[in-house]
Amino acid sequence: RSGNGGKVRGFFQGGSTRVLDELGARIPEGVRALLAVPGLGPRTLGRLYRELGVTSAADLRRVLESGAAARLPGFGERKARQLLEALEQVERQGDRIPLGYALPVAEALAAELEKLPGVERVAVAGDLRRGRETVAGVELVAAAEDAEGVADAVAALPPVEEVLARDPAKVSVRVEGGLRVELRIVPPDAFVPALHHATGSAAHIARLRQRARQLGLEVDERGIYRRSADGGAEEFLPVPDEAALYRHLGLGYIPPELREDRGEIEAAERGRLPRLVETADLRGDLHVHSRWSDGAASIREMAEAARARGYRYLAICDHSRSLRVAHGLEIEDLRAQWREIEELNRHYAEAGIPFRILRGAEVDILKDGGLDYPDEILAELDIVVASVHSHLRLDRAAMTERLLAAMENPHVDVIGHPTGRRLGIRDAYEVDLDAVIEAASRSGTVLEINASPERLDLGEEAARKAAERGVMLCIDTDAHAPGQLAQVVLGVTVARRAWLEPAHILNALDLPDLEAWLRLPKGERARRGPGSVGKSGDSPPPGR
Ligand SMILES: [Zn+2]
Ligand SMILES: [Zn+2]
Known part of the structure; x- marks a missing residue:
């Protein structure tokens, strides 16, 4: 260095x-x-x-x-x-970097900036704050009286490799790994409007400006203000936080993930903004791996990490037998794994710990749409996540048929990473996603939002469409190590950009509701749709 x-x-x-x-x-x-x-x-x-x-x-x-x-x-x-x-x-990479790689870099740099003398606040802005799945660079906003002093100090911060451009209130740097970061430094009382402006999107900001003018106001990166009659003096309205800015425009607070001019302003006008799902709404993870297949930790270690996050349940979904590269489990391995799970669950029950490990599997969807375990075995699992890992180059019709056939299986609860894309590495396989969404809705199959940083699959557009068609979704990390459970925040970000509420998310259910739901035949799940479990049962609706 x-x-x-x-x-x-x-x-x-x-x-x-x-x-x-x-x-x-x-x-x-x-x-x-x-x-x-x-x-x-x-x-x-x-x-x-x-x-x-x-x-x-x-x-x-x-x-x-x-x-x-x-x-x-x-x-x-x-x-x-x-x-x-x-x-x-x-x-x-097309010059864009996946959210999951940019976010930790941005947060690490923001933390370093916050320690500099004279810096009062630092926040991530731009595409990254809005949670876009890939970003071209990182934008940060810092509040400090002495912009020049802060700009000087930035160059010496640990992650900074090179300063690309600099003017008194703005520094562009390249950090380790090649990511470009643009930092604006503004006086503390200008922080909120500057952050709001730098968050964008441009389309959202343009709509707000239009609306402000209709109210005789102006909005820009300096704040929200009224011009005097002669067009000279500007009278700034107080903006202690972003909610105040929206309030001045007669709107409810619009979270950053919705600021895309995709109907959020109309929804805010009518008080119809969704109550977006949050990480804290989730009660468990329904797709993780252990050392039994290609994970790096024992079931117990994964379970303890889940408990440390406050989860009530964790589904161990190791790979099935055909996936040899990932040490997929033979049926006798699966039975041995169930004994280990049972023992751990007995331990939790005896200790009065409200936590349960679910018997799951990530079962390969074979080339013809068949499943990698026989139905009798699938029936003994608490939850079946079915995924495509092989024969990725089938033509569109064959791949679509393959997924539809898997969804027709009464034991398949969830389709894992439904499009197979790997951000910056591999495009989605050819598939008719609309047909998949229709079939999920018809069959009562859940579609996964896989939060792995290189997947984010389903993406936001498909996830929003699925929810609109009455499909239930789940947000899973596909964690192969305890630390990866924290990546759930990436999946939550996708869900928020898809306008999803807790009621759309299977793993926002508490354990008794989840178990009740998993006992329902799929036809009944399809009939009830998302958000109905608590309403028709004895327990309160999810997320309220
Ligand atoms: Zn998988
Ligand atoms: Zn997996």
Whole structure:
């Protein structure tokens, strides 16, 4: 790390900043974007631009592949090869980074910023605060009187590798891992409007401005205000928090995940905003793995981690026998696993601990839509999550048929990661998602929102559509280690962007309600739809 200190200080002494300024002044805007390629700093980029005329990613690829870059003095084959690999990686990601990778980086940097003297508050803004599934970069807003002092200090913070641009109230840096972070520093009394503005989306903000004008008000990053009759003085209204800003516009508070101009302003006008699901609404996780298949921990360790989160239940869903790469369980392994689960549950019951481990399995959906265990075995499980892990290149009709056949099985409770996508790695398999949603609704099958950072599957659009068609969803982490249970927040974010309430989410049910629901035949689950368990039974509705 110490090697970077000199490089960073160099920027502030005007060394590389000049290169950047020169780049900014004389070449197309797009060139700065090449700084996103890890290992390509302003100096190198400046040389490639001046000496080889590189102004685009395509140019960069050309000079790296042709050897022209490698022939520059002090450059070399090795560096050219590394840059080419880095460029390819950036291009694969389409310059966007999955939420689950950006969020911890942003939070770590925010925590470092908060420790700087004079910094009163720091918050994540932009796409990341709205919970988009991938982000181009991170935006942070900090409140401090001395913006210059804070901007100076940022460069020396541990995760910061390089300062890309800087003006008095704004610093752009690249942190470890290549993520770009833009930090705005505003006076403390301007923090709330600045954060609101930087959160966006642009479409949401534009609608708010329009609405403000109809009320004789103006909204911008400085706040919400009224102009005097002669158009001169501005009278700012108090904005202690974002709720106040919406109140001035006659609207209920709109959570960041809804700020996309997808009907939230109309809903806020009529007092019809959803009561979005929160992490605290969840009572358990219905899809985790243990060391019995490819997990890293014992059932007991997973259960204790679930209890530490305040959960009431945990479904152990290890892989089924066909998935050899993940050490899928043979039937006799499954029976042995049930004995271990029973023993642990007996221990909890005797100790008066209100917690239960459910016998589950993540059963492979075979190529023809059959399941990887016979029905007699599936019938003995508390919960069956059925997933596609093989034959991912079937054509659309065959893949759709395969999933529909699995949903027709009376023992299949949940379809795991229904589209198979891996963010930045692999697209969803070809499937008619509308047909899957219809079939889930008809058959009473739950669709999973898999919260694994590289999946987020279902995504927000499909999840919203599913809920509108009366499909129940669940938010599972697919955790393979105790620490991964915390990734549930990513799945909750997807659910919130899909406008989901606790009543849409199976694992927002308390244990007795969940058990009652799992005892219902699927046809009955389909008939009742989401949110009906408590209403028709003896217990209160979920999440209230
Ligand atoms: Zn899986
Ligand atoms: Zn899994």
